[in-house]
Amino acid sequence: MAVNSELELLAARHIQNMSEAQSLEPHWGYLDRSLPCTNDAGSCAYLDQVYGSHDLGMLYSGILWATIGGILFLWAIGRRIWPSTQTDSIARGSNDNDKSSLRRLGRTIATYSRHYLLPDAVRPIFGRTTRLQVLILVALAGYLLIWSFIGIAYNIWITPVKNSPGLYNTRSSLGPWSDRIGILAYALTPLSVLLGSRESILSLLTGVPYQSFNFLHRWLGYIIFIQGSLHTIAWTVIEVRLYQPQPKTALEWICELYIVWGVVAMILLLLLFVLSTPWGIRLTGYEFFRKAHYVLAMVYIGACWGHWKQLNCFLIPSLVIWFLDRGVRLIRTGLMHYQYLPDGSMGFRPAHASLTHFLDPEHGDAVRLDLTHPQDAWKIGQHFYLCFTECSVWQSHPFTPLNLPRVQDGVVSHSYILRAKKGETKKLADLAFHKLSKSTTATTPLILTGPYGDSITDNLTLDANVLCVAGGTGIAYVLPLILSLVQQPATKDRKIQLVWAIRKKEDMRWVEKEIDTIQKATGSHGVVVNIYVTREAGSRNPSVHSEKKVDDVTVKETGANPTGGCCSAANNTRSAASIEVKRIGGEEGFDRHPDLHKVVHGFAENTVRGPTRVYASGPGSMISDVRTIVASCSSGGKVWRGNDRFDVSLTCDDRLEW
Structure with a gap:
């Protein structure tokens, strides 16, 4: 009956004489046609x-x-x-x-592609999206x-x-x-x-x-x-x-x-x-x-x-x-949390993270979470979705672990840093503040799903120079990479630099242990760390500098031109036991960002050999700027002539491109 009613409906639309049909001709995705007409x-x-x-x-x-x-x-x-x-x-x-013509051709093509297709395309229409993605869409x-x-x-x-x-x-x-x-x-x-x-x-x-x-x-x-x-x-x-x-x-x-x-x-x-x-x-x-x-x-x-x-x-x-x-x-989440319960049975058990609260009424509080969980190690650059069950079981948000993925005694440590804005992150910050006001330590249960994404080190050759650019909590994306490099044998003539823009110098406390680890390797691996403070007024006299101790990390404060710029020769020869912090904020306390054009170009042009790999994470405006700058640094013609310094590529955290 259903088929007949559908045929009658089609007949009404197309004036077919179904009663006079001698045969029905099937058509995939459509109703049968009556023949002859x-x-x-x-x-x-x-x-x-x-x-x-x-x-x-x-x-x-x-x-x-x-x-x-x-x-x-x-x-x-x-x-x-x-x-x-x-x-x-x-x-x-x-x-x-390097002697392989085929490999050189591949690098040349890739460099030309980045030069023309990496920058943003028609931002008012497509947002912060590369020309490559727009080309695929077209x-x-x-x-x-x-x-x-x-x-x-x-x-x-x-x-x-x-x-x-x-x-x-x-x-x-x-x-x-x-x-x-x-x-x-x-x-x-x-x-x-x-x-x-x-x-x-x-x-x-x-x-x-x-x-x-x-x-x-x-x-x-x-x-x-x-x-x-x-x-x-x-x-x-x-x-x-x-x-x-x-x-x-x-x-x-x-x-x-x-x-x-x-x-x-x-x-x-x-x-x-x-x-x-x-x-x-x-x-x-x-x-x-x-x-x-x-x-x-x-x-x-x-x-x-x-x-x-x-x-x-x-x-x-x-x-x-x-x-x-x-x-x-759901299956991945269930398997990750299926483990021994306190009574010795097996079942679903959330992880428990210790909370560290960093008060910042002006820009939004920050919260650090540290936990251990029995699982396999993830790849550097991957992220997890975290559900804070004391806030809501219906929401989860993506966060990148800022520590190295290592299995010790069957468990892996996780560390995360987040800035409280609104919604779940604001609830978590309030929860941490409330708990820590009553006790010196506090924990919260959470559910992990992941890991997601891919490794950011797959294309990192031994001779590649590494520049990491981060803004605010984007430091979590690049820190594991730097930590992994300083724990590997040093490579001759390799340059490694971290550029981190933060609003206040106190924000360094988010990752003080990790920065201290990098600091200890500056002498053996030649790691250069530049931290730019963008919301605190700079020194009136740029030549004046002082050294201060911030939670076991010795930093050298200097006044700076608001354009920032990459490290000078003097900066490169400073003591291996110090990290330079440049205050580039205006005296009124508003943001002034480092000149990433000088940073990236200066880094690439001052390398001795090998390609340059730029890793970036931060606000959308920063990512757009870095894309354009990396594209301008890339020169396929120079790479074809054997100058790998101009083989500059970018890997960025694009989880928030939506």
């Missing part, structure tokens, strides 16, 4: 175009997915056939690599644009209306074109879900961290919204203006169940679009956006099913991917 010549020609265009649309969707699958297959195979840069360098020696949009229009014979057919003498329907290629973009919108839905997954299949295949797909996920959603809007507008014009008699035809059309579901799907898609815009997220808050996005997306897929279930070949994979993502996430 016994309508007028114009209607039959129109139906030929409708079904032919639909079949091509399904074919083009298949080609689209075959292209995506082919790219992913070749990418995954390539990652396993060719060894990583670091492994190759260690196995054969960096000098042999290529995808152009690909879809081609498939939206080809294979359709554009024409107009004037056909009589049954039982209404003197009335005519205007049938055109607007209908087949509208169906085509509807098919493509359905076909893109699984890809959108894939791009937005945290337990990402794409990351497993490509090695690209899941957060790097956020930009494409968001803009692919915008494309689907545009496609859905055009599909809706086109069919509204057809049913309300081009079909007769009116308003009877329009009223009957809008009341049909599959149209009602289509309207619901479009409303949900509109909500998804509005809430995912930057101003929508700021207005409602990120946590509301995230929860609403999950719910609305699944209800939207259900509404699409109700609108045109013949295309469930695209909807079923979307649902499967979504539930797999959530299921794997």
